[in-house]
Amino acid sequence: MRSIQILALAHSGRNDSFLGLVLVRVALVGLALALLSACGHEAGQSANPSPLADCEPGEGPRNALCGWIPVYEDRSAESGRQIDLRVVVYPALSRDREPDPLFVLAGGPGQGAAEIGSLLVSVFGDVRQERDIVFVDQRGTGRSNGLPCDRDTDDLDAFLSDDHAVETFLNCLDEIEADLRFYTTPLAMDDLDEVRAVLGYERINLWGGSYGTRAALVYLRRHGERVRSIVFDGAVPMTMTLPEGFPQDSQRALDLLLDDCELRPACRGRFPDLRRNLDEVLASLGRDGKQFLLRHPRTGANVEVRLRAEVVTDTLRLALYSPEAAALVPKLIEQMHGGDFAGLLALAVGAESSPRETKISWGMFFSVICAEDIPWIGEEVRNAPPAGVFSNDETFEAWDKICAAWPRGEVGPEYHEPVVSGVPALVLSGALDPVTPPRRGEALAAGFSSALHVVVPGTGHGATARGCVPELVAKFVQAGSVDDLDTSCVDELKRPGFFVTLGGPAMEREP
DSSP states (O other): OHHHHHHHSBBBSSSSSSSOOOOOEEEETTTEEEEOOOOOHHHHHHHOOOOOOEEOOTTSTTTTTEEEEESSTTTTOOOOOOOEEEEEEESSSSSOOOOOOOEEEEEETTTOTTTTTHGGGGGGGHHHTSSSSEEETTTTTTTTTTTOOOOOOSSHHTTTOOHHHHHHHEEEEEETTTTGGGOHHHHHHHHHHHHHHHTSSSSSEEETTTTHHHHHHHHHHHHHEEEEEEEEEOOOOTTTTTTTTHHHHHHHHHHHHHHHHHHHHHHHHTTTHHHHHHHHHHHTTTTTOEEEEEEEETTOOOEEEEEEEHHHHHHHHHHHHHHHTTTTTHHHHHHHHHHHHHHHHHHHHHHTTTOGOOOHHHHHHHHHHHHHTTTGGOOOHHOOOOTTTTTOHHHHHHHHHHHSSSSSOOOOOOGGGGOOOOOOOOEEEEEEEEEEESHHHHHHHHHHHOOOOOOOOOOSSOOOOOOHHHHHHHHHHHEEEEEEESGGGGGOOOOOOEEETTTOOOOOOOO
């Protein structure tokens, strides 16, 4: 269960993951990894300000335009309850503004793009020179009738329990004010096209991260004539039903990390038995877990908690999203092998205790997952054996319980057919990604006659903010073509050094 919460945290902000787009805040014994900085720009002139105005304090940044665009919750009825979609537009900086903006589709599902716009816009600074950057809180996220369902991280034992998580999410059904059947991706992408029309844009460019890549594919399928170009970062092809493939992809990422540690003298010398030590930690805990008296990483209180092997593997999966966080994994394994789980808990609780604007709307998350994924997962996937230390068994158990009670919309079997298009597409994959590895990007790119798939070295889940990649994205959007796009600069990107002490990563040459 917690592994899927980790997925949703992935593509929100930008650390090394657009979480999708989690802004994952990693803490290990007082160490905070701050991986995103936002920088301000003065606003240029916008040609489409009609429903928008300068953002008021508390509504958005001073260098942007804010507004609300109403849509019907039941789009087919065109009557009844309405949802006000929150829109934030960062106008192009140049007077020679191009007419086609970049629309940013956030991840999760459940992340509000407008909520995290101020955290992401600097990544698109080069694009913004000539184009507006548009952020829309998808229905059910952020301030567009967001459907939150927060968990209590103060009760650590309950927080680590799958049964308690299921109970929390099901209890939210009584509190959510929405018809959850209408919070699917196709309806949200029809909303997005309505926003496009209201703002007066004839054609748009799309950037999608993680789940946002699925959203971009759905928009392309339904409104393809409006799309000039697309950037996919952390591809979720239509053929992928979550959480299919997660154990294999997570184990691949973990194996890459352990192999890299063995190749680096400082890491190998400090942690010579990582694989065996991790196996011994997991065997000692088992599925039922063991009781520990541990200090709560946020409140400082000593609490009795039951730690299970799945808590360890899910939290390690979280660390693998970002190479900066993954640099802590050898040290974490060593600590756990010695009976110290403080670092592991700090990582787990720190991610769930993220700032309000980066939080996932769990109501929207399950509205998507229960309609678009769980009903379409076959027995072969459900009964697949574990891949190394990772398994989906408890995830399926928890999701099935939630989705059995969750009101859900309908999508047909054709929904999961590959999207075929001639729209120019730049597909970005992190070489170390534990959830949308390069094979996913390759599968998505196969449906595009004009696509370039770039595997970014030393990168986890989300590549757009890494090294020279923002410049590549800008050049691609500017040209509207992958022809002659020189991507050789990404070869300079490497995995950061591993933490051999709590003082920082080892400074040594990449093998």
